[in-house]
Amino acid sequence: AVGEIYMNDSLGQSIRYNAVHWNGSNWEFKRIYYYGDCSAVTYPPLTAIWAFDANNIVVTNGGSIGWFNGNSVNLDCRTNLLLTGAINKIWGSNTNDLYAVGGAGNIAHYNGTIWRKIEGGTTSILNDAWGITNEQNKTIVYCAASSFFVPGDKKILKIVDGKVDSVNWGKDVRLYSAWTNNENFLYVCGEGVFVNKLGTWEHINLPAITTNSIRGNEINDVFAVGSMGTIFHFNGISWHVISSYTQKENYRVDLKNNVVAICGYYNGKGFVEIGRRN
Secondary structure, three states: OEEEEEEEOOOOOEEEEEEEEEOOOOEEEEOOOOOEOOEOOOOOOOOEEEEEEOOEEEEEOOOOEEEEOOOOEEEEHHHHHOOOOOEEEEEEEEOOEEEEEEHHHOEEEEOOOOEEEEOOOOOOOEEEEEEEEOOOOOEEEEEEEEOOOOOOOEEEEEEEOOEEEEEOOOOOOOEEEEEOOOOOEEEEEEOEEEEEEOOEEEEOOOOOOOEEEEEEEEOOEEEEEEHHHOEEEEOOOOEEEEEOOOOOEEEEEEEEOOEEEEEEEEOOEEEEEEEEOO
16 A cells, blocks of 8 residues: 555654555555656655556556566656646556556556557546456456546546547546446446446445445455445445444555455544455
8 A cells, every 4th residue: 555654763753654565464664765857755655556466566656657666666757748637546457558547637558668648538537447358358447537626527438449438427426436347347436336237327225425446356246435434345136334434534445355455544544454254
């Protein structure tokens, strides 16, 4: 997980970290050195992360891309020239197929050699990006677009072969996250949780709480998290409320097999929760 983390050293002095790593037993606080031609700060807050493996991790300070091998970062400054809004999310199918999205509707794609700006047709914030590789070996990336405090688009972008289209949405509802693992289903969340099954949208009947992030293992194993400590889970038959109406703000969720991780904000501090299926 990445962000802005302050911890006191043995002398009581505050030290800024920008990442934490869980090895299965313990947390390790990390100071990822990020100084270079396009970063004037040595240990800046990091806004997004995407890991291909333990030694091939992509991080960003919101402007440039850093390739992190577990020890040091190789800065890639080329995105600074392409984007006018901060990078919010990173997604890639491999190191030769990487997307960075963020504010002002910005999308950039890396093909292993060059970065290219993709015109998304919106100036709203792209809050999330998630992609799949279909049976024709094409990458399809879905982006949830919504601005927070100003008028703007509320739409779902669909990027195929570097070209942007919009998923039929048609609802005046803010969207903060999207997830799928095939072309026939699409889960989105924000002001509610919705699923598109074979082209038809269904609104999931859940407590009316803002949901910030949605991820799954399969279409029958999906988590959505959000405000007021919300944790929702779909088991393939029905949705269950695991947690709600607490003082926590759950920002992001991710899961793999029987482990789910949730990060958020509570009582003036960030937190990460890890859950395991019994």
